[in-house]
Amino acid sequence: MAYLGHGALLLALSGCASLPAFGPSADAIVAGAVSESDPDPALVAFDLINVSATTVPPTYSGGRFPHGFLNQSFLVDHERISVADVIELRIWETANDGLFASSGNRETVLSFEVSNAGTVEVPYAGRINVAGLTTSRVRQVLLEKYQGQAIDPEISVRIIDAATRTVTVLGDVVTSGRADIPAQGIRLMALLAQMGGSPNPLWETEISVSRGSHSGSVRMDQVTGHSSNNIVILPGDTVQIRHIPRRYAVYGAVSNSGNIVLNIARPTLSDLLAEVGGLNDMQAAPNAVFVFRRARNLNENPQVYRVDFARADAFILADQFLLNETDIVYVATADASEFRKFVTTLMSPVVSSANSVNNLGN
Numbered sequence: 001m002a003y004l005g006h007g008a009l010l011l012a013l014s015g016c017a018s019l020p021a022f023g024p025s026a027d028a029i030v031a032g033a034v035s036e037s038d039p040d041p042a043l044v045a046f047d048l049i050n051v052s053a054t055t056v057p058p059t060y061s062g063g064r065f066p067h068g069f070l071n072q073s074f075l076v077d078h079e080r081i082s083v084a085d086v087i088e089l090r091i092w093e094t095a096n097d098g099l100f101a102s103s104g105n106r107e108t109v110l111s112f113e114v115s116n117a118g119t120v121e122v123p124y125a126g127r128i129n130v131a132g133l134t135t136s137r138v139r140q141v142l143l144e145k146y147q148g149q150a151i152d153p154e155i156s157v158r159i160i161d162a163a164t165r166t167v168t169v170l171g172d173v174v175t176s177g178r179a180d181i182p183a184q185g186i187r188l189m190a191l192l193a194q195m196g197g198s199p200n201p202l203w204e205t206e207i208s209v210s211r212g213s214h215s216g217s218v219r220m221d222q223v224t225g226h227s228s229n230n231i232v233i234l235p236g237d238t239v240q241i242r243h244i245p246r247r248y249a250v251y252g253a254v255s256n257s258g259n260i261v262l263n264i265a266r267p268t269l270s271d272l273l274a275e276v277g278g279l280n281d282m283q284a285a286p287n288a289v290f291v292f293r294r295a296r297n298l299n300e301n302p303q304v305y306r307v308d309f310a311r312a313d314a315f316i317l318a319d320q321f322l323l324n325e326t327d328i329v330y331v332a333t334a335d336a337s338e339f340r341k342f343v344t345t346l347m348s349p350v351v352s353s354a355n356s357v358n359n360l361g362n
């Protein structure tokens with residue numbers, strides 16, 4: 001039995017180089033980093049960053065709408081009339097008896113629906129093409145038409161019912177469909193409130209706005225927290241609300257690996273490790289906790305952040321390390337753990353056999 005035990009031990013020592021493990025070792029990750037050594041041409045190049053008080057990375061802010069959306073102002077002063085709109089005319093004359101005024105009533109109010117041809121029939125002015133014109137331009141046209149007919153007239157033109165002043169709201173809102181935009185205009189959050197809002201957490205709700213050939217997307221918490229993203233919504237816009245649960249991938253020597261959901265507005269590495277039960281005491285290499293992060297731009301390398309939990313300030317750093325939605329966390333396995341796992345796998349049948357022989361001898 002002694003020879004058998006020694007043979008198993010020698011076999012274990014010779015097999016250490018081929019121990020089974022999930023994922024790369026800490027040394028393999030470090031060796032593949034651009035900042036540490038020349039990587040294999042077949043590997044994706046990445047930068048390795050040791051996390052310290054000065055290298056804790058900023059988190060993804062959740063985005064901003066395109067500048068064209070951010071700079072858009074209300075269209076109240078420049079709104080154009082469309083087919084099927086209803087416009088109101090108010091005409092005042094200085095005399096008690098004029099073209100419209102009579103019996104001391106100097107104000108006349110008229111309303112017209114714009115025809116499919118884009119025209120309206122106005123008394124004493126005839127058929128006027130108004131589709132595509134602003135209200136101020138229609139006022140000028142009427143003043144010219146009434147020149148020499150009405151007595152010093154003053155005219156006001158406004159749209160009281162806009163058939164095309166609507167926006168389409170789709171997705172995860174209480175009430176989806178078409179919504180009317182008031183004459184004074186509306187901003188994004190007021191529109192969503194008008195539709196009943198979204199039932200999902202702000203940080204898991206993505207808002208996309210499409211306007212012609214342009215579009216932009218941000219998280220809702222970036223709208224409520226940054227007033228510049230509360231953009232003006234224009235007629236014809238399409239607003240899409242999507243619920244995107246945040247799941248963080250955790251692999252390696254942790255108590256519970258997999259895709260983890262964190263219902264926290266600003267989750268940190270500390271939150272994620274706590275959710276999975278922390279590092280596995282029997283397997284994890286405390287100085288080899290890695291966070292893999294995608295590159296922001298095509299001309300940049302992905303980044304791999306290494307957190308050394310053997311440091312005295314490791315938990316403070318982990319609590320300051322804000323996660324991005326696409327981050328992948330990997331905890332490398334300690335070499336001693338690999339050896340222990342391999343020896344246990346080989347020695348278990350040997351011990352069982354030895355116990356069986358001893359039992360037979362007894």
